[in-house]
Amino acid sequence: MERIRTAPRPHWQAKLEEIGFPFHTEADGTAYWDESAHWRFSLAEIETLEAAAEEVYRLCEEAVGHVVTRGLYEAVGLPRWAAPAIEASWAERDGRDMALYARFDFAWDGKGGPPKALELNAETPTSLYETAVAQWCWLQDVHPDADQFNSLEEALVERWQARKQAFPALASQAEAVHFACLMPHPEDEATIAYLQTLALRAGMTTKAMPIQSIRYDDASGHFLDDAGLPIRHLMKLYPWDWMIRETTGRELVTAAAQGRIRMIEPAWKMVMASKGLFALLWALNPGHPNLLPTALDRSGFPAGSTVVAKPLLGREGSNVSIATLDAAGFPAGQPIAQTEGPYVDDGWVYQAYTPLAESDGNHAVFGVWMAGDKACGLGIREDRALITGNTSRFVPHLIAPE
Numbered sequence: 001m002e003r004i005r006t007a008p009r010p011h012w013q014a015k016l017e018e019i020g021f022p023f024h025t026e027a028d029g030t031a032y033w034d035e036s037a038h039w040r041f042s043l044a045e046i047e048t049l050e051a052a053a054e055e056v057y058r059l060c061e062e063a064v065g066h067v068v069t070r071g072l073y074e075a076v077g078l079p080r081w082a083a084p085a086i087e088a089s090w091a092e093r094d095g096r097d098m099a100l101y102a103r104f105d106f107a108w109d110g111k112g113g114p115p116k117a118l119e120l121n122a123e124t125p126t127s128l129y130e131t132a133v134a135q136w137c138w139l140q141d142v143h144p145d146a147d148q149f150n151s152l153e154e155a156l157v158e159r160w161q162a163r164k165q166a167f168p169a170l171a172s173q174a175e176a177v178h179f180a181c182l183m184p185h186p187e188d189e190a191t192i193a194y195l196q197t198l199a200l201r202a203g204m205t206t207k208a209m210p211i212q213s214i215r216y217d218d219a220s221g222h223f224l225d226d227a228g229l230p231i232r233h234l235m236k237l238y239p240w241d242w243m244i245r246e247t248t249g250r251e252l253v254t255a256a257a258q259g260r261i262r263m264i265e266p267a268w269k270m271v272m273a274s275k276g277l278f279a280l281l282w283a284l285n286p287g288h289p290n291l292l293p294t295a296l297d298r299s300g301f302p303a304g305s306t307v308v309a310k311p312l313l314g315r316e317g318s319n320v321s322i323a324t325l326d327a328a329g330f331p332a333g334q335p336i337a338q339t340e341g342p343y344v345d346d347g348w349v350y351q352a353y354t355p356l357a358e359s360d361g362n363h364a365v366f367g368v369w370m371a372g373d374k375a376c377g378l379g380i381r382e383d384r385a386l387i388t389g390n391t392s393r394f395v396p397h398l399i400a401p402e
Contacts (some may be wrong), residue, residue, distance in 0.1 A: 001045050001110030003359035003395075008035045009141055020194075021134045023187050026391055033130065034393040035138055039364065039380055040400050045110055046149045046378070052115040052290045053104050053368040053375040056281075059288070060120055061373070063280045064090065064271045075296065076274035077312035077347050082244055082267070085257035089266035096166050097266035100159050100235075101125065102370040103379070105388070109357045114289040116354050118365070119310070122272035123265050124237050126316070127394055128152075129194050131369060131379035135396035147399040149378040153198065155371030160202035162372075167262075170233065176205040177264070178225055181237035183210035188237050195235060211238050216251055223252065223261055233262045240270035241313045275349045276312045293352040298329040306336070306353040311343035317389035319343040322353055337386040356386070363388070364395070 009015060012035060016024045024033035067073065068090050073080050089097040103125035108115035132152040139148050169175035179196045181188040189208075196206045213226040214234075222230035234252075236243075243249025255261045271277065278294040285291060293301070301307050302325075309321045318341025323331035356363040362382045369377035383392040 001042070001108075001357070002040050003037055003357075003362065003364070004040055005037050005360075006035060006142070009138070015137070015141070016134060019133060019137055020190065021129060023190070030391070032391065032393060033134065034382065034395050035142075037362075037395055038138075039395060039397040041110075041149070041397060043147075043399055043402060046399055049106065049108070049115055049366060049368055049378065050149070050375040052106065052117070053370060054373065056104065056117045056120075056290050057102070057370055057373050057375075059281055059285055059291075060122075060272055060277060063277050063284060064268060066280065066284065067271050067277075068268070072280070073271075075280065076271055076276035077241070078270060078274065079244060082253055082270065085253045085267035086271060088257050088259065089263075090268040093266070093268060096262065097268065098159070098162060098166070099266065099269060099372055100163075100264055101128075101156060101372075102269075102272070103127070104368045104370065106366045106368060107354045107356045108366060109355070115366070116292050117278070117290055118292070118351070118354075119275055119278065120272060121367075123269045124239055125367075125369070126191075126390070127367060127379045127381065128191055128369075130394045131367070131377050132156075133194070135379070135394075138396045139398055143398050146401055148397065149399065150376075152369050152371065152377035155374060155376035156195070156198045157201050159371050160199045160204060163264075164202055164204055167233070170204045173205055175232055176207050177233040177235055178231045179206060179208045179235045179237075180211035180214065182212065192235075192237050195237075199235075211236060214248060214252075216248070221260065223255065231261060233264065235264040239313075239315070240265075240267065240273065244270075274312055275310050275314065276347070278351065279349050292354055295350050296348070298325060298350050301325055301329065301350065301352070303327040303329075308351045308353050310349050310351065311341075312347040312349055314341065314343040314346065317341075317387050317392075320387050322386060339387050339389060356388075365392075 103121040105118040106115040164170045179192045181192045199206050209225050215224050217224050256263050256267050279296045282294045305325050311319045321338035322336040326332040364380050364382045365388045367379040368375050380395045381388050381392040382395050
């Protein structure tokens with residue numbers, strides 16, 4: 001495993017824009033897409049990441065089942081009133097409420113120890129298009145004889161096909177999947193458009209719309225789109241934990257519990273999306289080689305431990321801090337690193353710190369993508385800081401020819 005400096009392709013910005021990826025540069029002119037370097041892996045290293053992701057996902061599913069059967073919703077930051085929707089969808093997780101996708105973040109230096117799962121972006125994972133399409137096009141241009149851990153697009157088409165088998169009417173005009181996100185929001189709209197394209201390839205009928213245009217019709221008992229048509233299947237690029245705080249979102253949760261609307265991702269994914277699940281994972285699987293010690297309070301960590309504090313329902317690296325603890329379990333002095341953000345009242349989870357892969361002052365998080373329970377791709381985010389955020393750079397990778 002090695003980070004290699006690379007000359008960017010001539011006119012790389014135009015090449016990315018040609019494939020529908022204009023978000024290569026931040027508003028301040030700094031690069032989000034960075035092909036001045038790439039990471040090179042052996043096939044054995046990729047297989048190690050793949051196996052780790054599928055193992056931890058299996059443990060996550062078991063932990064969701066533990067939450068559902070014991071009603072431990074508050075422990076993962078969720079209100080008990082959402083339980084009927086979660087439990088109804090969990091009962092159909094292998095069929096009509098199957099998962100679509102997710103993305104793990106792993107820390108790993110490839111020097112002997114196993115990859116460590118930092119968190120699971122189980123519901124609205126970002127960097128989908130750059131992983132599935134942009135870095136694949138880079139590979140074809142720069143290293144056409146090499147390979148890449150990247151069957152994400154094909155795997156997502158297969159997941160849509162599996163959903164069509166569960167709902168045959170999705171192949172007709174009578175029933176469509178509505179794809180919704182906040183609009184205008186160019187990046188989210190591009191992600192929705194890509195997922196919609198893959199659903200079309202699977203033979204489904206689709207429609208995109210602003211999520212804020214969804215309304216409930218008392219007369220018919222249906223949620224309606226912006227054209228007044230009923231919504232029976234909703235692919236939302238919008239977190240469940242936001243929805244459960246909003247009036248329309250709460251109504252959608254109730255409708256999902258009653259089977260009046262099918263949500264993608266399903267309601268049980270809100271349990272998997274909580275960072276509190278990793279505290280439960282550690283309690284259920286202490287010492288597992290792919291997990292880090294994690295808890296809902298700091299009291300169990302010995303003095304001198306370096307611990308990462310994360311909000312239970314935080315996103316994109318906001319409100320994260322890294323600190324060394326004193327004998328009372330509180331930060332000793334100033335944090336080693338910290339970020340600001342809006343997630344200050346959601347409860348916290350504490351995880352033992354482990355260093356990320358580092359090269360030339362760049363700290364890399366390895367994002368392993370899941371389609372259902374199968375690992376199918378790798379996207380890498382880098383930052384000069386210790387905490388990865390929404391502006392951290394995306395760097396491509398390849399598998400070295402043997």
